[in-house]
Amino acid sequence: MPLLRMQNIHKAFAGNPVLCGVNFEVAAGEVHALLGENGAGKSTLIKILTGVHQKDAGEIWWEGRVVEINTPVDAMRLGIATIYQELNLVPHLTVYENLFLGQEVRRTKHLPFLNKAYMRRRAIECLRLLGQPLDPDAPVYALGIGQQQIVEIAKALVRDAKLIIMDEPTASLSEAEVEQLFTTIDALRAKGVAFVYITHRLEEIRRIGDRVTLLRDGQTIATHDAKRVPTHTIIEQMVGRKLEEKFPKKRFIRGAEGLRVENLKRKGAQHAVSFVAYQGEILGIAGLVGAGRTELARAIFGVDPVESGKIFVFGQEVHIRSPADAIRAGIAFITEDRKREGLFMDQPLP
Structure with a gap:
């Protein structure tokens, strides 16, 4: 039963x-x-x-x-x-x-x-x-x-x-x-x-x-x-249908440079990070727990302090010292904990 x-x-x-x-x-x-x-x-x-x-x-x-x-x-x-x-x-x-x-x-x-x-x-x-x-x-x-x-x-x-x-x-x-x-x-x-x-x-x-x-x-x-x-x-x-390919190949044409990070070093971090993301591209950042993936994103967005390094958006250097600076530069950040860090739960949608 x-x-x-x-x-x-x-x-x-x-x-x-x-x-x-x-x-x-x-x-x-x-x-x-x-x-x-x-x-x-x-x-x-x-x-x-x-x-x-x-x-x-x-x-x-x-x-x-x-x-x-x-x-x-x-x-x-x-x-x-x-x-x-x-x-x-x-x-x-x-x-x-x-x-x-x-x-x-x-x-x-x-x-x-x-x-x-x-x-x-x-x-x-x-x-x-x-x-x-x-x-x-x-x-x-x-x-x-x-x-x-x-x-x-x-x-x-x-x-x-x-x-x-x-x-x-x-x-x-x-x-x-x-x-x-x-x-x-x-x-x-x-x-x-x-x-x-x-x-x-x-x-x-x-x-x-x-x-x-x-x-x-x-x-x-x-x-x-x-x-x-x-x-x-x-x-x-x-x-509801038969799948011919589980992971079909997709053609990708790389666009112009979108975001470039040069020797960015967070406060307290041991190593600097550099990478380039191009327009139309999804760039994955991988690593074990504690490797600093989330902290890197927070530093780029101006949440966490940065000791050194440069950030370029569409080829122009930007100086990001706060999330407001990042937003003005055209950068958005979807946080890991959206309920606690990404939304004002008591505010309406508009």
């Missing part, structure tokens, strides 16, 4: 069908990958499962009985937790305070005093269960992205989650952090916790997935053994 079965799920918005009879099930202790192109219906299906949207038709079975999930609280009470790509943590609260946010434990029912000792002990238990000896008193802002994701998983354990939905969990993680996450998932899978794993990285499915279900145009196309299904089958069923 599966832990979860979603049967013949339909959903439309303003008369436009988004889900058309989707079937999806997850067993206890299984990592079930959910794949599909943008617009295939993955997000809508998950929002129905978590009570954000309500289905128009179909049934949801949970532990052998039909249930109605009308609100996120209904999903939480069943033991369904979601970890979104944008982590939902309060940076200036501690690890244990984040774990119990919204379900704080009181010393007694009649007095508004929190049982901090119990919450700290429970936080330590959950983190040890995950094999992550994080300090429960550490502020979340002091943790790396990978460690913050562990806190999100621990938060699900505190709520006794039986099914954890993970939406693009490795998008912002280094290779070491990805392996740490997979080790944690393996440990929880062995204890019977189920996962719905949403990703666009097909290589991850082989490593962590048990089964994979493919959606296209709001319909369930197929469910496969994740370890055995060929990659080309997944891609062809996702896009």
